[in-house]
Amino acid sequence: MADLISNLALGFGVAFTPVNLLFCLIGALVGTLVGVLPGIGTVATVAMLLPITFGLPPVGALIMLAGIYYGAQYGGSTTSILVNIPGEATSVVTTLDGFQMAQQGRAGPALAIAAIGSFVAGCVATVLIAVLGGPLTKLAQAFGPAEYFSLMVLGLVFAVVLAKGSVLKAIAMIVLGLLLSMVGSDVETGAARMSFGVPDLADGFGFAIVAMGVFGFAEIIRNLDPGTDVNRSLVQRPVTGLMPTRKDLVDAAPAIGRGTALGAILGILPGGGAVIASFAAYTLEKKIARVPSRFGRGAIEGVAAPESANNAAAQTSFIPLLTLGIPPNAVMALMVGAMTIHGIVPGPMVLQNQPELVWGMIASMWIGNVMLLIINLPLVGIWVRLLRVPYRLLFPAIVVLCAIGIYSINNSPVDVVLAGGFGLLGYWLIKQDFEPAPMLLGLVLGPLMEENLRRALMIARGDATVFVTRPLSASLLAVALLLLILAILPSLRRKRDEVFVEPKD
Amino acid sequence: MIGPAAAADYPLRQVTVIVPFAPGGPTDTVARIISAQMAKSLGQKVAIENVVGAGGTLAASLASRAAADGYTLIAGHMGTHAAAVPLYPGLSYHPTRDFEPVALLAGTPIVILARKDFPPKNLEEFAAYVRANTERLNVAHAGIGSVSYVSCLVLHRQLGVKPTGVPFGGMGPAMKALIAGEVDYMCDQIVNAVPHINSGKIKAYAIAMPTRSPSLPNVPTTAEAGLPGFQARAWIAMFAPKGTPPSLVVLLNAAASHALDDRAVRDSLQALGAVIPAPEQRTPQALADLVASEIDRLTPLLWQAANATNGHDQPWK
Numbered sequence: 001m002a003d004l005i006s007n008l009a010l011g012f013g014v015a016f017t018p019v020n021l022l023f024c025l026i027g028a029l030v031g032t033l034v035g036v037l038p039g040i041g042t043v044a045t046v047a048m049l050l051p052i053t054f055g056l057p058p059v060g061a062l063i064m065l066a067g068i069y070y071g072a073q074y075g076g077s078t079t080s081i082l083v084n085i086p087g088e089a090t091s092v093v094t095t096l097d098g099f100q101m102a103q104q105g106r107a108g109p110a111l112a113i114a115a116i117g118s119f120v121a122g123c124v125a126t127v128l129i130a131v132l133g134g135p136l137t138k139l140a141q142a143f144g145p146a147e148y149f150s151l152m153v154l155g156l157v158f159a160v161v162l163a164k165g166s167v168l169k170a171i172a173m174i175v176l177g178l179l180l181s182m183v184g185s186d187v188e189t190g191a192a193r194m195s196f197g198v199p200d201l202a203d204g205f206g207f208a209i210v211a212m213g214v215f216g217f218a219e220i221i222r223n224l225d226p227g228t229d230v231n232r233s234l235v236q237r238p239v240t241g242l243m244p245t246r247k248d249l250v251d252a253a254p255a256i257g258r259g260t261a262l263g264a265i266l267g268i269l270p271g272g273g274a275v276i277a278s279f280a281a282y283t284l285e286k287k288i289a290r291v292p293s294r295f296g297r298g299a300i301e302g303v304a305a306p307e308s309a310n311n312a313a314a315q316t317s318f319i320p321l322l323t324l325g326i327p328p329n330a331v332m333a334l335m336v337g338a339m340t341i342h343g344i345v346p347g348p349m350v351l352q353n354q355p356e357l358v359w360g361m362i363a364s365m366w367i368g369n370v371m372l373l374i375i376n377l378p379l380v381g382i383w384v385r386l387l388r389v390p391y392r393l394l395f396p397a398i399v400v401l402c403a404i405g406i407y408s409i410n411n412s413p414v415d416v417v418l419a420g421g422f423g424l425l426g427y428w429l430i431k432q433d434f435e436p437a438p439m440l441l442g443l444v445l446g447p448l449m450e451e452n453l454r455r456a457l458m459i460a461r462g463d464a465t466v467f468v469t470r471p472l473s474a475s476l477l478a479v480a481l482l483l484l485i486l487a488i489l490p491s492l493r494r495k496r497d498e499v500f501v502e503p504k505d
Numbered sequence: 506m507i508g509p510a511a512a513a514d515y516p517l518r519q520v521t522v523i524v525p526f527a528p529g530g531p532t533d534t535v536a537r538i539i540s541a542q543m544a545k546s547l548g549q550k551v552a553i554e555n556v557v558g559a560g561g562t563l564a565a566s567l568a569s570r571a572a573a574d575g576y577t578l579i580a581g582h583m584g585t586h587a588a589a590v591p592l593y594p595g596l597s598y599h600p601t602r603d604f605e606p607v608a609l610l611a612g613t614p615i616v617i618l619a620r621k622d623f624p625p626k627n628l629e630e631f632a633a634y635v636r637a638n639t640e641r642l643n644v645a646h647a648g649i650g651s652v653s654y655v656s657c658l659v660l661h662r663q664l665g666v667k668p669t670g671v672p673f674g675g676m677g678p679a680m681k682a683l684i685a686g687e688v689d690y691m692c693d694q695i696v697n698a699v700p701h702i703n704s705g706k707i708k709a710y711a712i713a714m715p716t717r718s719p720s721l722p723n724v725p726t727t728a729e730a731g732l733p734g735f736q737a738r739a740w741i742a743m744f745a746p747k748g749t750p751p752s753l754v755v756l757l758n759a760a761a762s763h764a765l766d767d768r769a770v771r772d773s774l775q776a777l778g779a780v781i782p783a784p785e786q787r788t789p790q791a792l793a794d795l796v797a798s799e800i801d802r803l804t805p806l807l808w809q810a811a812n813a814t815n816g817h818d819q820p821w822k
Contacts, residue, residue, distance in 0.1 A: 043527075047555060050537075141685040185560070187648060187672055199563060199597075320681075327677055333527065337534050350700075411556075451674060458671050459643050459687065 008130060011359030015367055020063055023056070024364050027064035028371045031071015032379075035088070036079060042072040042088065046334045058342035059357050063364040065338055066318070069331050070122065070365065073314045074372050077114040077307050078383055081107060083398055085216040089207050089444045090274045090310035092437055093282045095215060097295060097302030107384045108242035110303050113252050115376040116244075117308035121260040122369035125315035128264050129322070130362050143269055145456035146466050150476035151269070152449035155276040157480040158283040159438035161487045170438050173429075177442020178449070180205055187451050200414035205422075209415050210443055212402045213422020214429065214436040220395050221427045242381050244300070252304035255285050259308030267313030268320060273328065274313035275444050281309035287486070315365060322350065322358050515575055515753055516549040522743070523554050523568050523579040525561030530675070531696045531777070535611045535741050536580035538773050542764035543757075560650060561585040562593055569598035573748035575757065578607065582741045583652055587799035591807040592650040600800065604744040605754050606792035608761040612780040614714040615656045615737040616698050616724065618707050619690035620683055628710045628730035632664055635690075642668040645679040645691040650807060653679070656692035656713070656737040658806060663734050683707055694739055695721065695778035713737040720778040738780070740799075742792050754789055762787045 014020060034045045046065055053061035076088040081098035094114065101110040143151070156178075160170045183194045184204025195201035244252070259281035266277035285305045286295045295302050320328045327333040344350060350358060386394075406419050426436055460466040468474045522540050524533045537553055544551040556564035565585040571577035579585075586600040598604075617628070625631040635642060646654040653676055661667060671688055673679035676697050682688045684706045695712065699720050702709045711730040712718055727735045743761055745754060764770050765781055774781055785791065 141681075144682075144685065144687045187674060199566070202563065203557070333530070333677065337530070337537070455671055455673075458669060461669075 004130060007355065007359050008363065010356060011130075011361075011363030014059060014356050014360030015063065015363035019057075020060055020360070020364060021367065023060040023064040024067050024368050025371055027067020028071040028368050028375060031068040031073075032075040032372065032375055034068065035072035035075020035077075036383075042069055042331050043334065045072070046331055050334060050338055053338055058339070058344055059360045061338055061342060062335065062357065062361050063368075065335055066361055066365060067368045069335075070311065070314050070368060071372055073311045074115060074118050074376055076310075077118075077303075078111060081110045081114065081303070082383060082386060083216070083394075084219045085398070085402070086211050086440075088310075089211070089440070090278050090313070091306070092211070092275075092440050093278050093306040094303055096282070096437060097297070097299050100296065100298035101300070101303065104298050106298065108380055109244040109248050109300065111380045111383060112242070112377060113244050113248060113300055113304050114307040115373055115380070116249075117252065117256045117259065117304045118311040119369050119373040120256050121263060121308035121312035122315055122372070123366060124260050125264050125267070125312040126362060126366040126369070128316060129319055129365070130359075142472060144470070145452040145459060146470050146473040147476065148269075148452040149449060149456055150467055150473040150480070151276065152445045152452065154476050154480040154483075155279060155445050156438075156442060156449075157483045157487075158276070158279040159441040161283045161286065161483055165433055165435070167487055169434050173434055173436070173438040174442040177439035177444075178446045180210070180439070181443045181446025182450070184447075187447070187454070198414065200412050200418075204447070205418065205443065206415065207440070207444055209406055209419045210422050211440060212406055213419040214426030214439065216398065216402050217419065217423025218426025218430060218436070220398060221423060222430055223391065224395070242384060248300050252300050255281075255301035255305040256308045258284055259305035260312045263309030263312030264316045266309075267316035269328070273317060274310050275441070277309040277313040278306035279441060281305040283483070287483075318361075318365075322361075515756060516547055518576065519550040519552055520544075520547065520575070521552050521554050521577050523556050523564050523577065525556060525564030525579070525581070525585050527555055527557050531613060531694055531739075531779075532580055532582050532741050534696075534777065535774065535779060538770055539610055539743075539761060539764045542767050542770045543760045546760045546763050547756075560589065560592070560648070562589050562596060562598075565589070565600075566597045568744070569603040569746055571746050573605075573746040573750075575745065575749055575753035577746065578757070579604075579744050580610070580741060581744045583655075583739045583799060583803075584650060586742070586744065586796055588650045588655060588803050588807055590800050591804040600744075600796050601793070603747050605747055605749045606789045606796065607743040607745055607754055608758045608787050608789065609740060609742045609782045609792050609795065610761065610765070611774055612738045612740045612782065613694040613696050613778065614712050614718060614780060615652070615692050615739070616695050616702075616712050616721070617660065617690065617710040617727075618683060618693055618698055618702070619710065620686045620688070621706060621708055622686065623689055623708065625710070628725070628727070628732055631690075631710050632732065635664055635666055635668065639666045639668050642690070643671050643688045644668050645671050645673055645682055645688040647674070647676050647679060648672050651676075652694060652739040653692050655803065655806065656739075659737055660692060660735055662806075663732070680707075692737065699778050711735075714780070718778055718780075719775065740795065742795070758787070758789055 015024070030045065030049070034042060046068055049065070049068065053064060056064070072088065073090065076086070076091040077094045077098065079085045080091040080094040081102050084095050084099040086092040086095055098110045098114070101107060156174050159174055160167060181204065183201055185191070185202060186193055192202045262281045262284065263274070263277040266273045266280065282302060282305055285301045286292050289295065289301065317328045317332060321332045321335060327336050344354060344357065402419070403416050406415050407413065429436055456466055457464065467477060522536055524536050526532050533553070533555065540551040540553060556567055561582070561584050565579060565581060568577060568579035581600070581604070586604070589596055590600065617631070625634040644657055646657060648654065654670070673682065676693055679688070679691060680693070680697060680701060683691060684701060695718060698707070698709065701707045702721060702724070709721065709724045711727045711732065712721060712724050713727050713735050715726060715728065715736070717724065717726055727733060743757070745757065762784065765787065771781055
């Protein structure tokens with residue numbers, strides 16, 4: 001404990017120098033901006049800003065890059081809530097209730113609760129990194145390929161549970177997402193699958209392309225549809241209050257707590273940890289809510305839980321990097337690059353050899369979270385005012401911004417056309433009452449799931465029982481099964497009731 | 506068109522170096538360190554553009570079609586400019602026909618690594634153990650054609666074994682699996698391995714080059730450890746599109762070579778465990794020879810792998 005305090009004191013000593021505070025602020029500001037602009041992802045921004053950090057001292061460089069990363073998690077929710085376009089895979093679920101709240105004139109509270117939830121989660125996660133970094137890494141190491149596969153299965157079941165309408169339709173969308181994820185290079189041989197010789201498809205459909213299409217473009221087409229006049233007037237409804245009411249806070253507080261806990265645990269797992277965390281947090285809230293039908297219709301818990309979860313996960317994902325030197329995602333890989341360029345070889349020794357670097361970064365995360373809250377709460381008013389921009393101006397602006405964003409990812413015009421295609425698909429899906437969120441989850445988790453399935457089977461020499469003989473994997477699958485039964489049960493019961501009712505009639 | 510005075514004016518604007526991998530990997534890091542120094546001697550900005558996809562061949566294909574005016578270069582490597590030839594039959598470029606070699610930038614030696622509780626104590630025991638237990642062993646690699654794949658393939662040919670290869674998305678995840686003991690051993694570039702070897706999370710049997718590495722002084726060479734025939738390394742080199750004026754190639758080569766002599770650059774490359782090419786290995790001709798010999802070496806090895814999916818024999822199980 002004394003160690004912890006002296007470590008944190010060292011960290012805050014480093015982070016509280018004026019220069020490092022400035023880097024932290026710049027990082028947080030840029031991150032928020034990046035998160036708000038649809039299409040321009042965190043990875044691209046960190047990559048673009050990497051050269052600027054070469055001239056900076058290593059601690060300052062890392063503090064700034066880290067700020068961009070968690071700042072983007074704050075900003076990513078803004079477009080989800082205001083215009084139904086998730087900026088990052090982790091804010092897909094936020095669209096479900098966040099956009100509904102915006103349509104009911106409650107964009108302000110939704111944005112504010114997202115910022116507050118993120119702040120609480122960020123603070124808790126920072127402490128967790130400091131206290132539990134070591135032990136948590138051991139947990140992540142207990143996850144082999146079989147466990148990952150089972151975790152992905154569980155993640156996909158979350159998507160079934162969170163669906164508003166038919167369970168069958170939700171499963172259909174997940175399977176469609178998985179199928180779409182099959183397009184692209186085979187992980188082992190590198191052979192192109194279902195790419196029809198188009199080089200732009202050689203690496204499959206990017207998340208941003210599909211997300212912009214089925215959420216952004218499709219939403220715009222739907223709004224232009226003469227049949228949806230009702231909705232349009234809804235959005236134009238006066239905004240009632242910018243800040244959450246006392247009731248909102250009371251409703252959201254437990255959700256923030258649960259979301260933070262889930263996010264912190266799942267964040268340390270490399271790969272889809274943060275994505276699964278946001279879906280898991282939403283599902284949990286919906287399952288334990290007294291009136292689950294409120295979800296998908298503007299429940300504040302539906303914004304608070306996933307936003308807390310994704311921010312907690314974003315921060316705990318630093319644990320494998322700091323303790324093992326292994327980057328759990330693309331942004332962390334960039335941080336490793338930044339460290340090596342500064343002559344720091346990332347790995348288990350960094351904590352011993354350069355404690356001021358690691359603890360300085362950890363302390364800066366907490367400071368960064370305070371800054372983000374200060375930056376984001378006043379901005380809520382500005383973002384909400386954006387909604388008053390007439391549609392004839394707002395829609396073309398969104399389309400152009402999205403198109404630029406998509407193009408900038410790979411400098412590929414084909415990607416923009418693909419996003420247009422997904423827009424049409426998304427419109428059709430909305431019309432047929434299919435929800436696009438489960439499809440997106442299938443698309444994001446598909447490659448990880450396939451990779452780990454094949455790897456687990458390969459290591460087990462084709463013995464499929466490995467998924468149920470390893471205890472951790474078996475428990476994850478059991479939870480998945482249980483959730484699936486819980487999701488299907490109500491509809492089964494309804495059918496059975498109908499069966500019983502019929503003869504009497 | 507570029508007149509004879511091109512070299513005198515060059516560069517008038519920013520030079521772009523395409524890196525065929527995501528930022529953060531060894532190729533990206535080496536390219537960034539060297540191009541930052543090249544920018545100083547060229548007197549212009551040198552920007553890095555990461556073009557990811559299809560094992561780096563998307564980037565190389567893009568670079569081969571870029572204007573041959575010296576403003577677009579590519580940091581190619583063993584994969585894009587050698588292994589890709591047998592692996593991708595429909596490759597839209599050829600490493601020798603569509604590029605002007607500029608300079609070899611760095612070599613990265615290969616280390617034989619194993620989980621920390623892998624029984625053999627030295628390389629000789631390792632060879633015997635792998636031969637005796639082939640059926641049970643899992644070897645990690647980063648996909649067919651990757652450096653890790655090719656290196657262990659060469660090792661297995663020499664040992665006469667075919668263990669099970671387990672593919673990973675990259676060597677980062679593979680390293681995690683090795684530390685956790687999910688796989689038994691792998692052949693990886695020294696760049697990724699040094700910190701984990703030094704902290705005792707994994708063990709290293711030998712380094713596959715003629716001399717020991719200063720960053721791993723206790724790890725013997727394959728020759729010292731009794732397997733002199735096993736030599737393997739990856740390399741990173743700079744190329745320009747075919748038709749780039751020779752005067753510009755000379756200028757760029759000088760800038761790259763100059764960067765490799767810079768003390769700070771050497772320090773950061775050596776901290777990564779990379780081997781800095783000697784002056785005679787840095788000429789465009791030396792690079793042309795290297796590419797040609799690597800294509801000759803890898804083609805018979807990888808042809809089988811590339812065709813395994815069509816029902817031919819897999820080189821590994």
